[in-house]
Amino acid sequence: xxxxxxxxxxxxxxxxxxxxxxxxxxxxxxxxxxxxxxxxxxxxxxxxxxxxxxxxxxxxxxxxxxxxxxxxxxxxxxxxxxxxxxxxxxxxxxxxxxxxxxxxxxxxxxxxxxxxxxxxxxxxxxxxxxxxxxxxxxxxxxxxxxxxxxxxxxxxxxxxxxxxxxxxxxxxxxxxxxxxxxxxxxxxxxxxxxxxxxxxxxxxxxxxxxxxxxxxxxxxxxxxxxxxxxxxxxxxxxxxxxxxxxxxxxxxxxxxxxxxxxxxxxxxxxxxxxxxxxxxxxxxxxxxxxxxxxxxxxxxxxxxxxxxxxxxxxxxxxxxxxxxxxxxxxxxxxxxxxxxxxxxxxxxxxxxxxxxxxxxxxxxxxxxxxxx
Amino acid sequence: xxxxxxxxxxxxxxxxxxxxxxxxxxxxxxxxxxxxxxxxxxxxxxxxxxxxxxxxxxxxxxxxxxxxxxxxxxxxxxxxxxxxxxxxxxxxxxxxxxxxxxxxxxxxxxxxxxxxxxxxxxxxxxxxxxxxxxxxxxxxxxxxxxxxxxxxxxxxxxxxxxxxxxxxxxxxxxxxxxxxxxxxxxxxxxxxxxxxxxxxxxxxxxxxxxxxxxxxxxxxxxxxxxxxxxxxxxxxxxxxxxxxxxxxxxxxxxxxxxxxxxxxxxxxxxxxxxxxxxxxxxxxxxxxxxxxxxxxxxxxxxxxxxxxxxxxxxxxxxxxxxxxxxxxxxxxxxxxxxxxxxxxxxxxxxxxxxxxxxxxxxxxxxxxxxxxxxxxxxxxxxxxxxxxxxxxxxxxxxxxxxxx
Numbered sequence: 001x002x003x004x005x006x007x008x009x010x011x012x013x014x015x016x017x018x019x020x021x022x023x024x025x026x027x028x029x030x031x032x033x034x035x036x037x038x039x040x041x042x043x044x045x046x047x048x049x050x051x052x053x054x055x056x057x058x059x060x061x062x063x064x065x066x067x068x069x070x071x072x073x074x075x076x077x078x079x080x081x082x083x084x085x086x087x088x089x090x091x092x093x094x095x096x097x098x099x100x101x102x103x104x105x106x107x108x109x110x111x112x113x114x115x116x117x118x119x120x121x122x123x124x125x126x127x128x129x130x131x132x133x134x135x136x137x138x139x140x141x142x143x144x145x146x147x148x149x150x151x152x153x154x155x156x157x158x159x160x161x162x163x164x165x166x167x168x169x170x171x172x173x174x175x176x177x178x179x180x181x182x183x184x185x186x187x188x189x190x191x192x193x194x195x196x197x198x199x200x201x202x203x204x205x206x207x208x209x210x211x212x213x214x215x216x217x218x219x220x221x222x223x224x225x226x227x228x229x230x231x232x233x234x235x236x237x238x239x240x241x242x243x244x245x246x247x248x249x250x251x252x253x254x255x256x257x258x259x260x261x262x263x264x265x266x267x268x269x270x271x272x273x274x275x276x277x278x279x280x281x282x283x284x285x286x287x288x289x290x291x292x293x294x295x296x297x298x299x300x301x302x303x304x305x306x307x308x309x310x311x312x313x314x315x316x317x318x319x320x321x322x323x324x325x326x327x328x329x330x331x332x333x334x335x336x337x338x339x340x341x342x343x344x345x346x347x348x349x350x351x352x353x354x355x356x357x358x359x360x361x362x363x364x365x366x367x368x369x370x371x372x
Numbered sequence: 373x374x375x376x377x378x379x380x381x382x383x384x385x386x387x388x389x390x391x392x393x394x395x396x397x398x399x400x401x402x403x404x405x406x407x408x409x410x411x412x413x414x415x416x417x418x419x420x421x422x423x424x425x426x427x428x429x430x431x432x433x434x435x436x437x438x439x440x441x442x443x444x445x446x447x448x449x450x451x452x453x454x455x456x457x458x459x460x461x462x463x464x465x466x467x468x469x470x471x472x473x474x475x476x477x478x479x480x481x482x483x484x485x486x487x488x489x490x491x492x493x494x495x496x497x498x499x500x501x502x503x504x505x506x507x508x509x510x511x512x513x514x515x516x517x518x519x520x521x522x523x524x525x526x527x528x529x530x531x532x533x534x535x536x537x538x539x540x541x542x543x544x545x546x547x548x549x550x551x552x553x554x555x556x557x558x559x560x561x562x563x564x565x566x567x568x569x570x571x572x573x574x575x576x577x578x579x580x581x582x583x584x585x586x587x588x589x590x591x592x593x594x595x596x597x598x599x600x601x602x603x604x605x606x607x608x609x610x611x612x613x614x615x616x617x618x619x620x621x622x623x624x625x626x627x628x629x630x631x632x633x634x635x636x637x638x639x640x641x642x643x644x645x646x647x648x649x650x651x652x653x654x655x656x657x658x659x660x661x662x663x664x665x666x667x668x669x670x671x672x673x674x675x676x677x678x679x680x681x682x683x684x685x686x687x688x689x690x691x692x693x694x695x696x697x698x699x700x701x702x703x704x705x706x707x708x709x710x711x712x713x714x715x716x717x718x719x720x721x722x723x724x725x726x727x728x729x730x731x732x733x734x735x736x737x738x739x740x741x742x743x744x745x746x747x748x749x750x751x752x753x754x755x756x757x758x759x760x761x762x763x764x765x766x767x768x769x770x771x772x773x774x775x776x
Binding site: 004005007008009010011029033044046047049050052053054093111112114115116117118120121122123124125126127128129130131132133134135136137138139142143144145146147148149151154155158159160161162163165166167168169170172173176177178179180181182183185186187189190191192193194195196197198199200201202204205206207208209210211212220222226227228229231234235296300303305306307308309310311312313314315316319320321323324326327337338339340341342343344345346347348349351 | 378379399403422423424425426427428436437439440500505506508509510511512513514515516517519520521523524525526527528529530531532533536537538539540541542543544545547548549550553554555556557558560561562563564565567569571572573574575576577578580581582584585586587588589590591592593594595596598599600602603604605607608609610613614615616617622624625626627628630634686689690691692693694695696697698699701702704705706707709710712713721724725727728730731732733734735736738
């Protein structure tokens with residue numbers, strides 16, 4: 001390449017983001033990629049940290065701006081409400097298309113824009129339930145438990161961004177605008193691993209099983225400062241088992257050599273309660289006095305799959321992430337905010353979290369129309 | 373009539389396997405890209421050997437886990453360790469717009485199929501790799517699986533009951549959502565830039581970094597000294613907010629009350645005179661008393677059938693849903709009305725259930741264009757029609773186990 005063009009991949013793309021919470025991650029992804037994202041309306045975040053994360057790179061517009069008017073200069077509109085609420089706001093797909101045929105309207109909604117539940121009220125928790133992911137999470141003796149952090153916003157936002165970019169390509173190549181109907185319930189149902197297929201093919205309904213598969217050597221183990229996740233076997237077959245036994249033996253764990261017995265190759269034994277508990281006792285007696293970082297460093301050097309159960313603070317101090325300058329400081333509403341870097345690194349393009357403003361800051365702004 | 377799809381004309385040389393990579397290339401394939409999945413009979417995609425299997429019987433063409441991630445793709449078997457196999461892979465790259473792999477760092481370079489080799493035969497290629505924690509950095513050689521990425525990325529530790537060790541989502545969540553879909557977003561954005569500038573791209577998606585973004589708000593909070601902790605189903609805004617027991621075995625209803633109107637709605641459906649106290653009249657009071665409130669609500673929900681309760685509550689304006697297991701999910705009125713479950717007739721597995729694309733483009737919709745390919749089903753078509761081998765050459769290489 002003679003001279004490299006380092007511009008952002010979505011340079012020149014204008015987005016009007018009229019989301020209220022559920023759809024906010026879609027616009028955030030587009031902003032990192034260089035789209036000009038105008039944020040209209042308010043969002044429902046309880047946490048200022050969530051508001052900062054979701055609005056990075058977005059430009060807050062005044063609350064009383066006429067959204068339809070702003071769309072004249074836009075390529076994409078992102079909304080995240082059901083059909084009745086959208087109609088109330090004057091943003092029904094038909095109204096938008098009538099006013100702006102050469103626009104992509106990405107309509108994220110709880111259940112999709114049609115069907116009997118289309119206008120059912122919903123939140124993150126109820127959509128995880130309606131999409132089947134909640135049923136898979138938790139201990140069997142307790143109620144199902146939701147994933148931290150309103151993951152429906154990530155699930156919906158990533159699918160919606162994929163759809164938006166496909167439709168953007170059509171718009172830019174052929175001038176055809178369209179409406180993209182993203183159902184959060186369907187997006188959640190799309191992330192059940194193999195639960196639908198288990199039922200269809202083997203007649204088995206998967207249920208919640210706690211922190212993971214029940215097999216000796218695999219799962220969560222307590223250590224001095226928290227937990228580590230060890231994978232010492234998968235599908236009933238041992239993984240790096242000799243290395244694990246040698247590790248414990250070298251550390252002087254009494255009876256570690258017992259784990260070298262042939263029965264630890266046997267999948268029935270490995271999945272028995274007795275084996276699971278026996279291994280746990282041995283490993284935790286060793287891990288009890290060691291930190292996550294020590295255990296993971298030593299284990300990985302021996303070729304063992306072991307990871308820290310990282311807290312947010314651990315991640316902020318993680319040597320790998322720091323060495324790679326993962327965290328970025330950007331200006332949000334006039335304050336420095338530390339954000340994780342973008343999910344991907346482009347070698348030849350400007351892709352990163354950018355300065356932005358939250359809807360709270362937009363209250364005092366005049367309306368200004370974006371332009372392509 | 374042959375439909376045209378929005379990504380018709382885009383070709384993807386897909387060296388990815390197992391969980392995350394195949395879900396990255398699936399939306400491209402379902403919207404018309406020609407995704408050629410490269411495997412070999414010696415080293416086939418491990419997910420072909422993962423349950424569930426049609427009728428419980430194992431076999432490389434019987435896994436539902438594999439099938440649901442690989443619709444609309446073609447399968448090419450190549451022995452990449454053989455120089456002639458490698459040469460065919462390079463020929464495939466030379467006619468592809470996108471190359472994707474999720475091998476451990478350096479694997480593609482050692483095979484002679486790294487980015488430099490790829491752009492030599494295909495200037496302007498968009499090349500994406502997805503190492504676990506990055507190609508460089510002090511821990512770049514670390515090994516792991518979907519479950520360990522959820523642990524290292526922070527989602528596992530934050531998800532679970534406050535008084536117990538974490539439990540996570542019960543799935544390899546990073547493999548199903550953030551890592552593949554962030555990857556697809558990146559590829560599509562890079563293709564847009566290439567259309568406008570002619571310039572290709574090298575994209576590194578470190579799975580740890582991608583996954584850390586799903587708890588992004590927690591990282592922002594921790595940096596501000598306000599780190600969240602594991603808190604079950606409790607919510608910052610809503611109370612009551614939880615998963616409540618209903619009539620029957622392991623039957624539950626998720627309920628979220630955010631506003632006073634929703635509280636009134638809940639009271640209309642589940643009224644109990646013990647709720648009639650000033651402390652519960654406002655949202656702040658309900659949040660402060662959320663533990664006791666949960667018990668009160670659970671006391672009323674136990675006599676309800678979960679689906680009836682969800683209908684009554686949502687009719688009253690309260691966000692609610694039965695906790696659907698796969699059996700109920702398949703029969704869910706909304707998913708059925710939306711056509712979410714599609715049945716495709718797979719040549720070995722027979723009619724089988726697949727997830728539909730969870731979004732519809734009104735003018736240029738995608739489709740599950742074909743069920744998952746049998747191992748090597750398209751080897752001959754790709755080698756002869758696309759890569760220009762003549763039939764005799766193909767037979768020869770097939771006999772020697774290089775293709776097929």
